[in-house]
Amino acid sequence: MTTDGVVLAGEEAGEGFPVVGLHGLTATRRYVVMGSRSLERSGHRVVLYDARGHGCSAPAPDPESYTYEDLARDLLAVLDERAIESAVLAGASMGAHTILRFALDHPERVAGLVIVTPAFEPGAERDLERWDALADGLRRGGVEGFVEAYGDPPVPDGYKDTVLRILHQRLGAHEHPDAVADALQAVPRAAPLGSWDDLADIEAPTVVVASRDEADPEHQYAVGRRYAEAIPGAELRSEAPGESPLAWQGGQLSKVISELAERAGAAGP
Numbered sequence: 001m002t003t004d005g006v007v008l009a010g011e012e013a014g015e016g017f018p019v020v021g022l023h024g025l026t027a028t029r030r031y032v033v034m035g036s037r038s039l040e041r042s043g044h045r046v047v048l049y050d051a052r053g054h055g056c057s058a059p060a061p062d063p064e065s066y067t068y069e070d071l072a073r074d075l076l077a078v079l080d081e082r083a084i085e086s087a088v089l090a091g092a093s094m095g096a097h098t099i100l101r102f103a104l105d106h107p108e109r110v111a112g113l114v115i116v117t118p119a120f121e122p123g124a125e126r127d128l129e130r131w132d133a134l135a136d137g138l139r140r141g142g143v144e145g146f147v148e149a150y151g152d153p154p155v156p157d158g159y160k161d162t163v164l165r166i167l168h169q170r171l172g173a174h175e176h177p178d179a180v181a182d183a184l185q186a187v188p189r190a191a192p193l194g195s196w197d198d199l200a201d202i203e204a205p206t207v208v209v210a211s212r213d214e215a216d217p218e219h220q221y222a223v224g225r226r227y228a229e230a231i232p233g234a235e236l237r238s239e240a241p242g243e244s245p246l247a248w249q250g251g252q253l254s255k256v257i258s259e260l261a262e263r264a265g266a267a268g269p
Contacts, residue, residue, distance in 0.1 A: 004061065004070070009057045012046065016265070017262070020048075022095030025183060051094070052066065052071070053183045059182070068192040088114065093119055101192040112204050112206070112260045112264040116247050118208070131185060136181075137149030138177055147171070159215050196226070197230075199231045205264065206231045210223070211247050215245050216247070224236065
């Protein structure tokens with residue numbers, strides 16, 4: 001798949017109503033549903049791809065070309081290349097913001113949205129110095145440089161080893177780490193929305209998956225709840241207090257996506 005001269009790596013499996021998954025910043029397509037194959041086994045056509053500069057996809061043409069407009073154009077190119085007229089879109093963090101931007105620009109191509117751990121808050125200050133430090137650590141010291149810049153994970157002790165293991169796995173999965181460093185600086189400076197009011201224009205059936213703060217403080221539950229309140233008819237889903245985040249449980253998250261896809265398929269075009 002090629003868009004704006006950027007070759008995107010991806011995969012497709014299964015048959016049925018299409019589901020397209022988008023991962024978060026510094027992740028790869030594996031991390032949308034954590035490698036789970038439940039969606040295709042339950043009768044869905046599943047398309048996953050690495051965002052520009054991530055995983056096996058090529059870098060953007062310049063370091064600043066990681067805006068949500070760029071990422072949404074990539075998604076449009078994927079749908080066109082795979083001849084998908086309408087799909088359920090599931091995205092985590094950066095991927096969640098991308099599918100929201102896409103749904104606002106191309107509502108006719110969206111049968112449903114699963115917004116997983118959104119973090120962008122219109123009008124809020126962003127800690128760009130931290131993102132710049134992470135990018136610098138990755139450029140200077142690779143995976144270990146990133147982890148050093150990340151510091152002690154701000155989670156309970158029971159989750160620290162999991163977070164550090166995932167960081168090593170995610171950051172070690174990229175063919176172009178300098179491009180990921182570019183994205184680490186560009187994406188946090190980008191805005192998928194102008195204001196909360198923009199979300200009132202979302203027409204597709206939507207589920208918002210929010211994580212409890214103790215396990216995932218960088219994706220605050222209150223922010224996810226605000227998205228669910230702002231999107232007409234949206235449903236808010238989360239894990240029970242004290243459990244591992246729903247967003248980290250690939251099989252369980254796949255069930256949430258599958259339920260929405262089944263409703264979308266039953267509704268027809």
